[in-house]
Amino acid sequence: MNYSIALIPGDGIGPEVIAPATGVLDTVGDRYGHVFNYIELEAGGCAIDSTGEPLPNETLETAKQCDALLLGAVGGTQWETLPGRLRPERALLGLRAGLGVFANLRPAKLLPQLRSACPIKDEVLLSGNREGKPEFDLLIVRELTGGLYFGKRGRNADGNAAFDTETYSWFEIERTLRVGYEAAEYRRKKLCLVDKANVLESSRLWREAAAVVAKDYPGIETSFLYIDNAAMQLIRNPGQFDVIVTSNLFGDILSDEASALTGSIGMLPSASLGSPHDPLAKNGRPMGMYEPIHGSAPDIAGKDIANPLGTILSAALMLRYSFGLEKEARAVEDAAAAALDAGLRTRDIASRGTAGVNENIVGTREMGEAVIKLLEQ
Ligand code: NAD
Helix, strand or coil, rough: EEEEEEEEECCCHHHHHHHHHHHHHHHHHHHHCCCEEEECCCCHHHHHHHHHCCHHHHHHHHHHHEEEEEEEEEECCCCCCCHHHHHHHHHHHHHHHCCCCCEEEEECCHHHHHHHHHCCCCCHHHHHHHCCCCCCCEEEEEEEECHHHHHEEEEEECCCCCCEECCHHHHHHHHHHHHHHHHHCCCCCCCEEECCCCCCCHHHHHHHHHHHHHCCCCCCEEEEEEHHHHHHHHHHHHHCCEEEEEEHHHHHHHHHHHHCCCCCCHCCCEEECCCCCCCCCCEEEEEEEEEEECCCCCCCCCCCCCHHHHHHHHHHHHHHHCCCCCHHHHHHHHHHHHHHHCEEECHCHHHHCCCCCCCCEECCCHHHHHHHHHHHH
């Protein structure tokens, strides 16, 4: 089958990590008989340089016509002094809103191969894991198009006071919760709502909605945690979590914390999904935007040292959620794990930044080529 993919390499390490991911997709295509057509588009800093806009209208309109969107990263120090509405990161907000992708799924799993890269002690990990393994496997579902990042904001007349507003509708909360509950059905059947309901009225609405939606998922155990406690529990006992559902702001922070526990921000993929009933849904599958959770990492851009696995694993999520190609998605995930099994490490996931026993430090390109080779076997 043919699939059209809007491809936004973006800035910094974006193009470096996108290249191996498309190489992997092409290999999947050859092996399983699919054709992936890429439509390369500009967004972020490079788009500001060429058009003056972080998200040119043509980019958004073309992306809407495609079956899915794969993005590297946007941003960089050279655009940091621009006013907020012209910053590269605005492109992300515009794409999420324009494509109607409202739920961001961020899996965070400690792979046994990367145990040494996780900063948590064995005994702490073991205390939370019923199977007696120093591992964890959780999924953060973050609301993506509401809350503080999209609420009313401003300054007073003399500019020395500022405000941002957290606003959520029942509709926005309910559809996000449902994504979380559906995901929990296929996992360990536990869902934890993270909020600040002891202080925030919007959080109290999240809890009310959860109490109602939970009735449709009787097999799933629902729990509640305040964000401050959740941030602590994630370090003290990550194995207790299965699916975490939370707001835009809290999800942004918690998922970066979770990424640090897996060893490196460069390892983690993400999927941002719309509703299967939206006009932009294709073949009954929701519109999806796929990207690693890291940024453009200007400090390592152009050096061929960025970890491409977060982007390669994002492509695997695209195969699964947007194209329904589960077998192919697993093949990519297995090939990435096999590359780690073979001892290959980019610098960020090598033991203490240098090659440990049986570890071989490779660059971005070499890691991508290894995954491709393993996929071909
Ligand atoms: P970052 O994620 O780019 O980098 C944080 C740290 O992680 C850096 O030390 C970087 O070298 C390292 N890192 C990130 N990705 C890596 C990878 N694949 N392999 C190895 N190491 C990796 O966050 P930042 O430095 O706060 O932001 C840099 C720019 O990216 C900013 O302009 C920011 O606004 C933007 N940003 C974009 C996105 C996005 O496009 N989705 C997300 C976050 C930040």
